[in-house]
Every structure is written in C-alpha cells, then in structure tokens.
Amino acid sequence: MPSRYGSRQDLGQNFLVDPDIIKLIRRAPNERKVPSLIWRRRGHVTLPLSRLGRPVTAVELDPRRVKRLSARAPENVKVVGEDILRFRLPTVPHTVVGNIPFHVTTATMRRILVAPAWVSAVLVVQWEVARRRAGIGGCSLVTAESWPWFDFSVLKRVPRFAFRPAPSVDGGILVIERRPEPLVRERREYQAFVRQVFTGRGHGLREILQRIGRVQDSDLSAWFRAHGVSPQALPKDLTAEQWASLWGMARGGRSVPRTRRPRGLPPRTSRGPRRNSG
Numbered sequence: 001m002p003s004r005y006g007s008r009q010d011l012g013q014n015f016l017v018d019p020d021i022i023k024l025i026r027r028a029p030n031e032r033k034v035p036s037l038i039w040r041r042r043g044h045v046t047l048p049l050s051r052l053g054r055p056v057t058a059v060e061l062d063p064r065r066v067k068r069l070s071a072r073a074p075e076n077v078k079v080v081g082e083d084i085l086r087f088r089l090p091t092v093p094h095t096v097v098g099n100i101p102f103h104v105t106t107a108t109m110r111r112i113l114v115a116p117a118w119v120s121a122v123l124v125v126q127w128e129v130a131r132r133r134a135g136i137g138g139c140s141l142v143t144a145e146s147w148p149w150f151d152f153s154v155l156k157r158v159p160r161f162a163f164r165p166a167p168s169v170d171g172g173i174l175v176i177e178r179r180p181e182p183l184v185r186e187r188r189e190y191q192a193f194v195r196q197v198f199t200g201r202g203h204g205l206r207e208i209l210q211r212i213g214r215v216q217d218s219d220l221s222a223w224f225r226a227h228g229v230s231p232q233a234l235p236k237d238l239t240a241e242q243w244a245s246l247w248g249m250a251r252g253g254r255s256v257p258r259t260r261r262p263r264g265l266p267p268r269t270s271r272g273p274r275r276n277s278g
C-alpha cells in the first residue's frame with residue numbers, strides 16, 4: 001500500500017537479500033576502523049551492521065518502516081524518520097553506509113560529498129554509477145572534479161537479483177575514502193579547469209590543452225611522455241594523480257584561449273603562454 005511518501009517503487013524500496021553481499025558491506029566499514037557509523041533504512045543491513053557494537057544512525061523516510069525498525073533495533077541504533085536529502089550528517093568522524101534508492105543516487109551523493117566529517121562511505125548504487133564514479137572504463141567529469149579529495153573504488157558488482165524486488169539494473173558497492181591529504185589545494189580553480197578540459201574542443205587532450213592555452217607546448221610534450229599518456233587520450237582517460245599533476249602545471253599559467261593565427265603570419269616564436277594583444 002502506498003504511504004503519503006509514495007509507493008514502494010517511488011521510494012526505491014529494493015532491499016538487499018543476498019547474505020554474501022550484506023556481509024561484504026558490513027565488513028567494509030569495520031576494516032576501515034572508523035569511530036562511528038551512519039546507516040540508513042530498513043533492517044536488512046542495519047541490524048547486521050548494529051552487531052559491530054558501534055553507534056548507528058538509520059535514516060528512513062517511510063514512517064511505517066521507521067516504526068518497524070525502531071521496534072526491532074538494539075540500543076546502539078538510533079532510527080531517524082527523515083529525508084536523507086535534508087538530514088544533516090554528523091560533524092564528528094563517521095562512516096556513511098547506504099543502499100541508496102536509485103532515484104535519489106545523484107542528489108544523495110552530491111550531499112555526501114560536501115559533508116565535512118565522514119571518513120569513508122560504502123554505498124550501493126546503480127552499477128553504471130559505481131563504474132563511472134570509480135573511473136572504470138573512463139572517469140566522469142564529476143569524479144575528476146572531486147578526485148583530489150576522494151578516492152573512489154568498486155568493491156563488487158551486485159547482481160539485480162541480490163535485491164528484492166529486483167530492480168531493472170545491477171548495482172555496485174562503491175567505496176569512497178576521504179584522502180587524508182588532498183592532491184590539490186585550490187578547489188574552485190581546479191574544478192573550473194577540469195570542466196574547461198572536459199568540455200573543451202579538440203581531438204584529444206593535447207589539442208584541447210593547446211586551445212585552453214595554460215600550458216606551454218614543450219611542457220605538455222614532456223608531461224605526456226613522463227606520464228605515459230597519449231596526446232590523443234581523452235579527459236576521461238586520466239587518473240586522479242594525472243589530473244592533479246596536470247593542474248599543477250596549468251595552475252601557473254593563464255587561462256588564455258589559443259587564438260587562430262591569420263593566414264600568412266609567421267609561426268610564433270615565444271615559448272610563454274599566449275596572450276591576447278587587445
């Protein structure tokens with residue numbers, strides 16, 4: 001029966017039922033030795049997780065499930081009837097664990113990534129999201145933007161039949177670790193640069209970066225050689241460390257787009273960043 005918050009389907013109520021997957025999720029934060037935990041929602045994972053003996057906060061929007069879980073939860077579990085998109089994550093170190101309803105994956109992850117105190121996050125999300133976030137087969141713009149601060153990896157692909165009812169696609173266990181030392185200091189400038197490169201025109205990184213014009217050609221050639229990256233590679237092909245290193249080089253330069261040379265003009269001789277004359 002649908003509640004005023006929507007039907008089971010609207011709420012993304014696909015519960016994990018595969019014991020091996022649940023064991024894996026339960027162990028993930030344990031291995032990372034974090035002081036406290038946040039877990040969300042119904043009992044399938046919340047209760048096994050509560051056996052770690054640490055404080056657990058379960059966040060669930062559906063009041064019927066809040067009631068049921070509260071009745072079954074041991075003392076170390078606090079059940080909060082709230083929307084995860086409004087819930088304020090604690091300001092003390094903790095782990096976020098969640099089987100995220102697929103329809104709020106992006107919004108939930110966005111919220112988690114700006115919260116300041118969690119140490120690691122173990123999230124069940126759609127396989128495609130897990131794969132792209134962890135940079136398997138190429139990273140997404142959002143991953144590249146946050147990579148200097150977070151490390152993303154996939155613990156396991158979760159077949160859709162590990163859920164009940166089964167969703168239409170597989171899931172994946174995505175583990176996000178906050179890096180103790182960020183790879184980059186200038187968050188805004190770095191992120192603006194990454195967006196510029198991802199949306200820049202050109203056949204491959206070399207051409208894109210030449211058009212952006214922040215790095216001298218000779219430095220670019222040396223960088224491609226040193227990192228074993230093809231000049232024709234695409235922004236999605238770089239690793240976290242390569243993005244940070246590329247930014248380290250671009251940071252000193254100016255954002256001056258490469259202008260077209262009118263026909264007949266001799267080639268430039270200056271090795272410095274190109275400047276607009278007017």
Ligand SMILES: C[S@@+](CC[C@H](N)C(=O)[O-])C[C@H]1O[C@@H](n2cnc3c(N)ncnc32)[C@H](O)[C@@H]1O
Nearest residue numbers: 011014015016041044060061062083084099101
């Ligand atoms: C994918 S199920 C996960 C359930 C359980 N943790 C498990 O794995 O078996 C998603 C749960 O989140 C709840 N939910 C949906 N939208 C929510 C929201 N915005 N805030 C908090 N909980 C939400 C649903 O009611 C459902 O119980």
